[in-house]
Amino acid sequence: MVRHNYKLLARAELPCDTVALACSLIGKILVRETTEGIISGRIVETEAYPVGDPASHAYRGMTVRNRSLFLSPGHAYVYMVYGKSYMLNVTSEIAGVGAGVIVRALEPLEGVPFMERNRGSQDLRQLARGPGRLSRALQIDRRLDGTDLCRNGPLWLACDDQPPAEIGRSARIGISRGAELMLRFYVRGSRFVSGPSTLKR
DNA sequence: TTGGCGATTGGCT
DNA sequence: GCCAATCGCCAAT
Numbered sequence: 001m002v003r004h005n006y007k008l009l010a011r012a013e014l015p016c017d018t019v020a021l022a023c024s025l026i027g028k029i030l031v032r033e034t035t036e037g038i039i040s041g042r043i044v045e046t047e048a049y050p051v052g053d054p055a056s057h058a059y060r061g062m063t064v065r066n067r068s069l070f071l072s073p074g075h076a077y078v079y080m081v082y083g084k085s086y087m088l089n090v091t092s093e094i095a096g097v098g099a100g101v102i103v104r105a106l107e108p109l110e111g112v113p114f115m116e117r118n119r120g121s122q123d124l125r126q127l128a129r130g131p132g133r134l135s136r137a138l139q140i141d142r143r144l145d146g147t148d149l150c151r152n153g154p155l156w157l158a159c160d161d162q163p164p165a166e167i168g169r170s171a172r173i174g175i176s177r178g179a180e181l182m183l184r185f186y187v188r189g190s191r192f193v194s195g196p197s198t199l200k201r
Numbered sequence: 202t203t204g205g206c207g208a209t210t211g212g213c214t
Numbered sequence: 215g216c217c218a219a220t221c222g223c224c225a226a227t
Binding site: 063064079082083 | 219221222224225
C-alpha cells in the first residue's frame with residue numbers, strides 16, 4: 001500500500017477570499033479519520049459560493065441550518081439535498097460572514113476498501129466523483145457540520161509537496177440562480193472530476 | 202401548518 | 215440523455 005506523506009493545513013494558509021479559496025483547495029487533501037482507519041483523497045473539483053451570490057445558502061442570512069457557514073475560514077458546513085445526498089463545504093471569509101466552497105470530487109488516496117464498502121461500488125473513478133458520492137465514501141453527514149478542518153480530528157485538510165495541477169474554470173453545476181458565474185474550479189484532465197465532458201476542458 | 206423546491210444520484214431508454 | 219426518488223428547509227399561508 002502506498003504511504004502518503006502530508007501535513008495538516010494551517011488556517012493561515014487558507015485564503016480568506018471565497019473564490020481564491022476555491023482555487024486554492026484544488027490539489028489539497030481531505031482526510032477522514034474513523035475508528036476503522038484513515039480515508040483520504042485529493043481534491044480535484046470545487047465551487048465558490050461567495051458573499052452576495054444568489055445561489056449561496058447564506059444569501060438570505062443566517063438560519064439554524066446554515067449557521068456553520070458563518071464560522072471563520074476552514075470549518076465544515078454540511079447539509080443535505082434532495083433527501084439523500086450530503087454536501088461538504090469549507091467556510092471562507094472572516095467569522096460572521098456567510099460564504100464557503102463546496103468540495104465536489106476527490107481522487108481517492110487512502111482507505112479505498114472503506115470507500116468501496118461505503119459506496120457499494122468498486123469503480124475507483126466513481127467512488128468520490130460528485131459531492132454526494134464523496135460524502136458517502138468518507139462517511140460525512142450532519143454530525144460533522146461545524147468541524148474545524150484545520151485541527152486533527154474526524155475530518156481535516158492537508159497538503160503535500162505534489163506539484164500544482166493545471167486548473168480549469170467553468171460555470172457551476174446544478175444551480176439555477178447565479179448560473180452564469182464562472183465559479184467552478186477543477187483539475188484539467190482528471191478522470192475523477194464530475195459533470196459533463198463539456199465542462200472539463 | 203403547509204407546499205414547493207433543491208449546490209444529486211442511479212437506473213432506465 | 216431523461217427522470218423519478220426522497221426529505222429537510224423555509225417562505226408563505
